[in-house]
Amino acid sequence: MRRISLLLLLILIPALAQANVRIAATVPNMGMLAKEIGGEHVQVTVMAPADRDPHYLDARPSMMAALRRADLVVAVGAELEVGWLPAAIQGAQNRRVQEGQGGYFEGAAHIERIGEGGPADRSGGDVHPMGNPHFYLDPERMATVGEALAQRLGRLDEANQDYYLERAADFRQAIESRLPDWKEQAEDAPGVVLYHKDADYLMKLLGVPVKGYLEPLPGIPPTAQHLASLVRELRGEQGVVLYTNFQPSQGGEFLQRELDWPARQLASQVPVDGTREHYFQMINQWVEALTP
């Protein structure tokens, strides 16, 4: 019996000796946000890598292990992670992070979403009836989600409530100080063609027109027919083609050849251990890439 309790103690000690709030973040951008808001009082594990499409991951045992130990899961939400997060949560056997509990946090629940209320009909592709989930490339919305996250962390760790709120305010401050510069840089941008609707929020924020998508329907890879019709529509116009590092380059290259638009591949997630500096740098790259 003593041996067993000793064993149990050995298993439990590392769990007890950790930070106030253990967070399992779905994608690196949410991990970055959690670290920015939580600072020294949180310990963050990121479940998905930066270079894979978060739509198409499978639930892995290590995700379940991270969720098992977590006090809080921080997700993008709006069904972006629907292919793996519910299964991973179910497999984690942790009551704290179940949907509906204080340990379940979806960023998308705290913002106004583009395209919310669209039809839930998959003949339109891999649609998101609850709205576009890719808010993370919109710094303003990230600040809003950061504030909501600060409140949530304050609820889980009341002693440090003010600390979290201050850090959220600081994060917003940092974004707002950069925003005018980003907007100014994007002023003369002629427009973009995106691969997927993942930069819609950023383009809306900067006032840059989205002239088309390489995907004929969300989640359906570009077809020759669709690309040809894009070229027909856009011939004579100016613009750039932007796609992320996990999206294939052939479609963009085709438009580059046909329209003479630059096609640029960019990261849409910070590195797994990324900080706000990485995030701002990434937004900088998107803003700079808008100029042909």
Place this chain on the structure above:
Amino acid sequence: MMIKPLAKALALGLLSVPLAQAQTAQDTSQQPGAAPGTQATQGNGIDPRRERLQLAGDSAVTSGNRFNPAISVILDGVYGNFSREVESPPGFDGGHDHSHGHGHGHSHGVEEGFQLREAEIAISGPVDPYFDMMVQLGVTENDIEIEEAYITTRALPAGFQIKAGKFLSDVGYINRQHIHDWDFVDQPWMREFMFGDEGLGDTGLQFSWLPPTVNYTRIGFEVLEGNNPGVANNIGSERVALTSVENLGGTPNRIRFRDYNGLDDKTGPRLFTLFGNYAPDIGFDHAIQFGASAGHATSFQDQEFHSSGRLETWDGDSWFAGLDVVYKYNGAGVMGHGNITLQGEYLLRTKELNYVEREFDSTSSFGAPSVDRDLRFKQDALYVQGVYGFAPRWNAGLRLDAIGMTNDSFDGGDREDASTSYRYTGQVSYAPTEFSRLRAQISYNDLHEGHDHDGHGHNAWQLMLQYNISLGEHGAHSF
């Protein structure tokens, strides 16, 4: 003196109502489907109190059908064309060796010609903060079967979870998967012949624990009723009867032979399993999981009653043990391009059965056993398979089945001459989206000669074409 504050309150009330309404009108006007003209009526000077009556109360405040659980329908259709009749591997042949009962419920096997294998209807969702529920029905042309129907706890502390109902056991890796999860048209021989067509699915309880370790670890056990043709077949005490007619030329005289089969009723639970999984973290793009499992059935019974009046019964217990490993690589391509899955499992099964052969010696009783013998069945099976996403939407896979490397089995009470049989399978599938999949598969069955020494070739080619289409909301798949 009282009038002044009253008038004030009334005036305030009158003012605040239209204000509040203007607010809601503004909020809702951005939503699609908001009642048009609500703002216009504000200015018409209609008594706001009456207007409020108009706006509400003519319909129930209800969430309608928004409490619907996730519902999905998965259609699975197959076309099969075989070079000859495909037989079971020797030692696992339902027609000769009746100590594993085939033919219970509907079959997941593939037949020749067009076949709608099943429509799988899955319904799942949270019941309340404490339970999740999942029901999976297998609907075929002739029957509806509950493949799984269980609840799982969602609020137990410290990583514990209880599952209750009818469910596929967590032993091994492929056992708990449904048709639409399979990487091939059909299931490995191991699952089909060790546990029966539908795998090890039974009614009972499962307890599992996930310790808070860095590397995923899960252990658990199950207490099951014990109804499985492969490892826990249950017959119980019943009367067997044979009717014959004498004196066909003269007055027909009906004679009925009837007696109990000699098997005992054994109350469940009769089947107990143990399982454990361990998955070290090997980075974002790779995942590997090791598993070990075992089970013990306190009762295994079977019988065969012949038209000659001869009754054969088998009665005893069984146990099994298995190992499994799965590796997955997430390639950087779109729609599964570059993904790799490798998996393999091994299972060993032992049955210690008392074999009794009896014949009627009067119309109301069997005579003393003509054969009474203890038999020890010991059989094993394995498969290894790999699937590679060679292009976006496309994957190709190879599978090797081997069964009966150890093959101590009996035909009636006699030792069968049975050794290893092999099956080689290759498949190519095309998935336009994650919701639809088309597949073509070729198998070569290389069966051990076994007890048939009459020169018949047992080897058979099988061609199968399959579609598997999923409609509606289906829960994400576990690892």
